[in-house]
Amino acid sequence: MSSSSSSVICSFVIVLALFFNSLLLCNGGKTSIYVRKEEKTVDMPLHSDVFQAPLGYNAPQQVHITQGDHVGKAVIVSWVTQDEPGSNTVVYWSEGSKEKMKAVGKISTYKYYNYTSGFIHHCTVKNLEYNTKYYYVVGEGTSMRKFWFTTPPEVGPDVPYTFGLIGK
Numbered sequence: 001m002s003s004s005s006s007s008v009i010c011s012f013v014i015v016l017a018l019f020f021n022s023l024l025l026c027n028g029g030k031t032s033i034y035v036r037k038e039e040k041t042v043d044m045p046l047h048s049d050v051f052q053a054p055l056g057y058n059a060p061q062q063v064h065i066t067q068g069d070h071v072g073k074a075v076i077v078s079w080v081t082q083d084e085p086g087s088n089t090v091v092y093w094s095e096g097s098k099e100k101m102k103a104v105g106k107i108s109t110y111k112y113y114n115y116t117s118g119f120i121h122h123c124t125v126k127n128l129e130y131n132t133k134y135y136y137v138v139g140e141g142t143s144m145r146k147f148w149f150t151t152p153p154e155v156g157p158d159v160p161y162t163f164g165l166i167g168k
Helices: 003-025
Strands: 061-067 077-081 089-094 101-104 107-108 119-125 133-138 145-150
Touching: 077 133, 089 119, 101 119, 107 145, 119 133
Parallel strands: none
Antiparallel strands: 061 077, 077 119, 089 101, 089 133, 107 119, 133 145
């Protein structure tokens, strides 16, 4: 056997040994001993009233909020109107306050092949107070819809914050 073929075999054995050694030492990215319990999920039934279109001409649909800044003092209110643009304004007020404020948003649409979207509204409501319940209204006339949310507590090292939404 020549020295070049024995060095190839030796290199192959070393690579093979390293490969099998890595299989024993590596845990495939496992970072915890925690194992989630397998539980049946409770899905919202498709016939639930939250999936029904709201009553009224051009009523706001798919109304939802997202956090509007990094510290929790703003939200983005989004909704869709089907028939015409309608109002792009959110009227909002804090719980217990008689002063109503307004935020004006933007409206857009898009086309994809032969589909044209409804009128998509996005409105950022800024300068909110921490840990405060706010009510807001979107739409106009008989198709106005009222919702509420609570802003998070002030940001801090030991302040837990969970943000979630189930809408109607």
